[in-house]
Amino acid sequence: MNKFLLPLDLQFFAEDATPNDELAKITEPDTAVEPGKTPEGKVFTQEQVDAIIKDRLAREKQQSEKEKEAARKEAEQKQLVEQEQFKQLYEQTQQELQQFKADALTAKKDAMLAKAGYSEEQIEKYRKYLDGDTDESLSASLEELKTDIPPKKEYVDPSASNGKREKPETTDLKEAGKSLYQRLKESGSIRR
Known part of the structure; x- marks a missing residue:
């Protein structure tokens, strides 16, 4: 049984390797800056410091408002429990x-419409036409919507330097037919 026990030097674990004052010297960086020299790092202007402080205060205020609202709701729920108004709490x-x-269903509809190729404007407009709660019913109504109202296509040139390509002009079919007839007549394919 003694062959399974490991001999440990407990005194090794009990002693500190460095005294506390030496440890403090090691962990504290040298923060003293000579007069006339700027410390290395980023220097902020007063406007930037004001903006940073303003953002921080706004975040703190928003956080405290959330905490107050949560505390108010919790206190209201405790009061209802104490008054045994479980029906109202329910x-x-x-x-x-x-x-x-409802929020989760709206997010699911938005994701499905975006995946189908609809733009942000179209998503806002056509979200109400997706009916159902399950994936199957939503997919079926999405397919129906795609046949009735196809997604808006973005005309973009694949080259990054060319930017967006303009949408082609729509032509009148009657005028297209007349011009085609004129070309065929001039080429001699049609005799009249």
Whole structure:
């Protein structure tokens, strides 16, 4: 049984390798800057510092408002539990659940429309035409929508330096027929 035990030097684990003051010297960087010299790193203007502070304060304010709202809702729920108004608490929870489901369904519809090639404007406009809660029913209504209203095509030149290509002009079919007839007549294919 003694052959399975490992001899350990417990004193090795109990002693500090460096004293605390030496450890502090090692971990603290030299922050002293000689007068007349700027510290290395980025120097900010007063406007940039003001903007950074303003952003930070706005984030803190938004965070505190969220925390206050959460605390208010929690206190309201505790009060309802104490007053044994479980029905009202249940109804509030059901409303929140319905809102979450509606948001998730809207996000799913948006993703399906975007994948099908619809633009942001079209997604906002045609989201209401996708019916159903399951993937199968949404896919079926998407296919129906694609046959009725095809996605808007972006005319983009594949070359990055050329930019966007203009949309081709639509021609009147009657005029196209007349011009085709004139060309055939002039080439001698049609005699009249």
